[in-house]
Amino acid sequence: MSTATATAAATATTADLEARIRQAPEKFRVMTGDRPTGPLHLGHYFGTLHNRVRLQELGVDVFVIIADYQVLTDRDVADRLGEYMEGMLLDYLAVGIDPARSTVFNHSAVPALNQLMLPFLSLVSVAELNRNPTVKDEIAHSRQSAVSGLMFTYPVHQAADILFCKGNLVPVGQDQLPHLEVTRIVARRFNERYGAVFPEPDALLSDAPLLLGTDGTKMSKSRGNSIALGADADETARLIKGARTDAERHITYDPENRPGVSSLVLLAALCLDRDPHAVAEEIGGGGAAVLKRTVTEAVNSRMAPIRARRAEYARDMGYVRSVLRAGNERANEFATATLDEVRGVMGT
Numbered sequence: 001m002s003t004a005t006a007t008a009a010a011t012a013t014t015a016d017l018e019a020r021i022r023q024a025p026e027k028f029r030v031m032t033g034d035r036p037t038g039p040l041h042l043g044h045y046f047g048t049l050h051n052r053v054r055l056q057e058l059g060v061d062v063f064v065i066i067a068d069y070q071v072l073t074d075r076d077v078a079d080r081l082g083e084y085m086e087g088m089l090l091d092y093l094a095v096g097i098d099p100a101r102s103t104v105f106n107h108s109a110v111p112a113l114n115q116l117m118l119p120f121l122s123l124v125s126v127a128e129l130n131r132n133p134t135v136k137d138e139i140a141h142s143r144q145s146a147v148s149g150l151m152f153t154y155p156v157h158q159a160a161d162i163l164f165c166k167g168n169l170v171p172v173g174q175d176q177l178p179h180l181e182v183t184r185i186v187a188r189r190f191n192e193r194y195g196a197v198f199p200e201p202d203a204l205l206s207d208a209p210l211l212l213g214t215d216g217t218k219m220s221k222s223r224g225n226s227i228a229l230g231a232d233a234d235e236t237a238r239l240i241k242g243a244r245t246d247a248e249r250h251i252t253y254d255p256e257n258r259p260g261v262s263s264l265v266l267l268a269a270l271c272l273d274r275d276p277h278a279v280a281e282e283i284g285g286g287g288a289a290v291l292k293r294t295v296t297e298a299v300n301s302r303m304a305p306i307r308a309r310r311a312e313y314a315r316d317m318g319y320v321r322s323v324l325r326a327g328n329e330r331a332n333e334f335a336t337a338t339l340d341e342v343r344g345v346m347g348t
């Protein structure tokens, strides 16, 4: 299937899935997560965090992985891992991930999950791994000169992340579809060989538009162009002040031709829950100065309650760490049960 066809198919099921989720949320287990390679930012908030909380509120069982082992896929050392993991926990709690309803855990604390990777590796060919366009792209942007085995087999590890708890719904952006396809292949082949153990998870495509960073390229934790959720109002103002715009005074929303200006307009619109065209029109001849003031105010007021909650949780790191401990405990129960079942059907 071409990428365009795969995307069209995934989009069609996403509308259908949304209806089914509303009807019977208890039938779904969402699996999603982040690599702890830097602070979570506004792109994460509007792209996925917001959606995770929405699904949680609908009554879906949500699992969120802090993918610590996967940090090493594209770099040699896991820098400031503890700091980023704790920052991520604070971000999750601040945006409204509720530990009473959602499970937050990390790879390295759940050995049985990682052990699933071994039988799963036997189910995919080297040629299939080689063809994965997202792995190709990640390799192209890697900080390493050689491709490690971990990078190459990363989609299979991700299959273990999703299948250990029998997750059946994975909220993703377009770029993650090839990864999810590997998970589906692993589940299908395992079931064909050993009996029906795993669901074939569906992608829940997000309709969130791509937010660009302050330099006009994709907002990314590791590119130094993002506005962190945990940034304060002054830092936000400073970052937006330095954002790239263009020479044309009149503000319009035209992502194709004016990526920098349009991304700022979009950011304001998302924060204000408004249409970006209307926001641009209102600023009009006010130029970049009014645009930046509008964006700064919109971000700071939208983020104020989140930042206040984040600061409150940060004063009680004992509690924050206990959230991860409890999440890891629950994840271990699922992983151990699934591994036992896998061993049983494989006769190992």
Ligand code: TRP
Pocket (backbone or CB within 6 Å): 031, 032, 033, 034, 035, 065, 067, 070, 158, 161, 162, 170
């Ligand atoms: N690969 C994802 C990312 O880089 C993080 C991730 C790890 C993930 N395991 C997952 C996402 C399982 C969804 C499901 O953002």
